[in-house]
Structure formats: C-alpha cells, structure tokens
Amino acid sequence: TRVRVMELEESPNVSFDMIGGLRNEIEEVREAVEYPLTRPEVFEKIGVEPPKGILLFGPPGTGKTMIAKAVANRANATFIRMSGSELVHKFIGEGAQMVRDLFLLARERSPSIVFIDEIDSIGSMRTQDGTSGSAEVQRTLMQLLAEMDGFDNRGNVRIMAATNRVDMLDPALLRPGRFDRILEVSLPDETARSDILKIHSSRMNIKDVSIEKLVSLTENMTGAELQSICREAGMNAVRNNADYVTFDDFIYSIDKVTKKTGSSDIMYM
Numbered sequence: 001t002r003v004r005v006m007e008l009e010e011s012p013n014v015s016f017d018m019i020g021g022l023r024n025e026i027e028e029v030r031e032a033v034e035y036p037l038t039r040p041e042v043f044e045k046i047g048v049e050p051p052k053g054i055l056l057f058g059p060p061g062t063g064k065t066m067i068a069k070a071v072a073n074r075a076n077a078t079f080i081r082m083s084g085s086e087l088v089h090k091f092i093g094e095g096a097q098m099v100r101d102l103f104l105l106a107r108e109r110s111p112s113i114v115f116i117d118e119i120d121s122i123g124s125m126r127t128q129d130g131t132s133g134s135a136e137v138q139r140t141l142m143q144l145l146a147e148m149d150g151f152d153n154r155g156n157v158r159i160m161a162a163t164n165r166v167d168m169l170d171p172a173l174l175r176p177g178r179f180d181r182i183l184e185v186s187l188p189d190e191t192a193r194s195d196i197l198k199i200h201s202s203r204m205n206i207k208d209v210s211i212e213k214l215v216s217l218t219e220n221m222t223g224a225e226l227q228s229i230c231r232e233a234g235m236n237a238v239r240n241n242a243d244y245v246t247f248d249d250f251i252y253s254i255d256k257v258t259k260k261t262g263s264s265d266i267m268y269m
C-alpha cells in the first residue's frame with residue numbers, strides 16, 4: 001500500500017524543453033537542487049552551503065512537478081514524490097513512519113530528489129477540521145522537521161516541496177536549514193502560454209491555427225489547462241473525422257475547458 005503514497009521514478013522522463021516559460025524558476029531550482037548533486041566541488045571550493053530545501057508555490061497545474069522531474073532527469077537522480085494530502089487522508093496513524101520511510105528510501109536510492117507535494121496538508125498552521133487528525137498531523141510534521149534537521153546540505157539527497165497556499169504554512173517549515181528558499185511559480189504570461197501551446201500541439205497535425213490568437217483567448221489559464229485545450233481540440237478533430245486540427249477545434253476546446261474549470265482561476269488571482 002505504501003507504493004500509492006510514494007511514487008518513485010529513476011531519472012524521470014521529463015526534460016526542460018517540455019516546459020513552457022519558467023526559465024528563471026528552472027535556473028533557480030537547478031542551482032539549489034541539481035548543481036549540489038552534479039557539481040558538489042563548486043560549492044566546496046567557494047565555501048557555500050547549498051540551500052537545504054526549496055519550496056515551490058503557485059496555482060495547481062503550473063509546472064511545479066514538471067520542474068522537479070526535469071531536474072531529477074538532468075541530475076540522473078531518483079525522483080521520489082510523496083503527496084502530503086494522501087499521506088494525511090489515507091495513512092492515518094502512519095504519517096510519521098511514512099516520513100521516516102521516505103527519507104530512508106531517499107538515502108538508499110541516492111542521488112535522489114524528494115518532492116513533497118501539497119505540503120500544506122501536513123505543514124499547515126491551522127488544522128482545517130479540528131478532528132483527531134490534527135495531533136497525528138502534528139506528529140507527521142515533527143518527523144519531517146526532524147528528518148530535515150538531521151541531514152547534511154552537502155549530501156546527495158535534495159528536498160523539494162510544493163504548495164498552493166504558502167500563507168498557510170507553519171513558519172517552522174520555513175526556518176533556515178529547512179525550506180529556506182521559496183520560489184513562486186505563477187500563471188504563464190503571454191510568451192509562456194505561446195510556448196506551452198506550441199509544446200502541447202507540436203505532435204498534432206494542425207492547420208491555420210494562430211497561436212497568437214489562442215494566447216489572447218487563454219488569459220489566466222494554467223499550463224495544465226492549456227495542455228487539456230490542445231488535447232480536447234485534437235479529440236474534436238478525431239470526432240469529426242477530420243484530417244487536421246483547426247482553429248475552430250481550439251475555440252470549441254477553450255470553451256469546454258473554460259466551462260469545466262469554471263471560476264477556479266479566480267481563486268488564485
């Protein structure tokens with residue numbers, strides 16, 4: 001059952017060119033996570049400690065997991081993802097042990113990158129429901145802090161975390177020596193949307209589709225939504241037995257994705 005809460009991939013199959021926009025963010029993560037694994041001697045020579053943990057925050061579906069996987073790929077590292085919310089909801093009573101296992105596994109499979117998704121589920125200041133879960137959640141968080149304090153910045157395990165709500169996090173997590181680098185991953189701007197649309201339509205047979213117009217029709221959309229727009233446009237062409245994906249297919253899919261996600265983007269603006 002543990003497999004479900006921890007997902008392990010050797011050198012995941014995501015590369016930087018599959019990510020649209022986010023160039024500065026990628027560079028920051030490389031500095032904090034990849035270079036300490038691939039060029040530890042540089043840090044040694046200069047005499048600087050790499051940050052221990054880096055926290056990515058921003059709306060869901062903006063590429064946080066992708067960045068972490070691409071960095072693991074570049075560093076030839078094992079990528080170990082744990083979902084904070086699954087941990088809390090599915091492993092009641094086992095949270096602290098799971099965190100211990102996570103770090104044990106990370107050391108065993110090093111070089112490795114631990115990616116804790118939805119860290120707010122275990123590291124939130126206020127507990128949302130005040131049920132018996134909260135003492136347990138507190139123990140899980142304590143274990144995470146202990147694990148982070150207990151290992152060395154120069155080692156070959158790097159820690160990343162992601163959240164949509166950095167404002168809710170327990171300040172204990174953000175202290176020096178823990179997640180002391182915080183990086184915002186925001187909604188894609190026009191150039192990034194154009195890149196993302198091109199990436200996700202690159203293998204599609206498209207005809208007379210103005211990416212520029214699509215960019216202006218997709219303001220405030222996330223990378224995940226743009227991906228699903230491309231897929232839905234393609235599906236529509238399949239449905240119509242067409243030879244190409246047309247601009248109208250995209251208009252249809254933008255409409256469909258907009259309706260489905262509804263007001264969700266308003267929450268993050």
Ligand code: ATP
Nearest residue numbers: 018019020060061062063064065066196223224227
């Ligand atoms: P969550 O907080 O929900 O885990 P996330 O920020 O980690 O979201 P990802 O899992 O990285 O988001 O993105 C989901 C999918 O959306 C990706 O697999 C990819 O197909 C697409 N996507 C998101 N952002 C981008 C981007 N910047 N460039 C290309 N594709 C993207």
